[in-house]
Amino acid sequence: MPLETEARAEIRSLISDLEPDDGKLLDALHRVQHRYGYLSNEALEVIAEHLKMFPSHVYGAASFYDEYRFDPPASTTIRWCSGPACRLENSNGIRDAMLAVFDLKELGDRTNDNQVEMINGQCNGACELAPLIWIEKQIEHKRDVVGKLSVTKAIELARAISNGEYIEEGHETAF
Numbered sequence: 001m002p003l004e005t006e007a008r009a010e011i012r013s014l015i016s017d018l019e020p021d022d023g024k025l026l027d028a029l030h031r032v033q034h035r036y037g038y039l040s041n042e043a044l045e046v047i048a049e050h051l052k053m054f055p056s057h058v059y060g061a062a063s064f065y066d067e068y069r070f071d072p073p074a075s076t077t078i079r080w081c082s083g084p085a086c087r088l089e090n091s092n093g094i095r096d097a098m099l100a101v102f103d104l105k106e107l108g109d110r111t112n113d114n115q116v117e118m119i120n121g122q123c124n125g126a127c128e129l130a131p132l133i134w135i136e137k138q139i140e141h142k143r144d145v146v147g148k149l150s151v152t153k154a155i156e157l158a159r160a161i162s163n164g165e166y167i168e169e170g171h172e173t174a175f
């Protein structure tokens with residue numbers, strides 16, 4: 001068993017109340033990602049140890065879901081909704097316009113200064129706001145939902161984010 005470092009102890013304490021059982025796996029993954037913004041190798045090992053599962057099983061389950069990530073997020077993450085209602089409202093145009101402003105090639109890329117990344121998101125039922133994006137600020141642990149976007153508005157938004165001039169204007173929630 002690896003040495004119990006301070007980081008491992010902190011991860012372990014996050015999931016200490018979960019009984020060893022693979023039915024608790026998603027709960028454990030969610031707690032760790034919520035706390036750190038991603039699932040490190042160390043975190044996956046600790047979860048596997050605590051739930052008495054094979055690390056490969058834990059990694060396999062986590063990699064099945066889009067919302068889990070395995071590297072630290074950029075300072076600001078633009079989560080672009082790929083759901084059908086947003087697609088009907090030209091979300092592809094919004095995605096392409098924002099990628100161009102950030103000078104990114106595709107979803108999953110991040111800017112060289114690690115300030116902004118754009119990733120794929122799934123419909124969460126807020127389709128009345130289609131087309132929408134979520135702007136997630138890692139330090140504040142805040143998520144701003146910005147909906148009913150047009151391409152023009154998306155470009156303005158992306159420029160403001162790039163210039164550090166973005167002010168929350170959607171519905172902000174913690175995440």
Ligand code: FES
Nearest residue numbers: 083085086123127
């Ligand atoms: S399709 Fe985008 S929020 Fe439902």
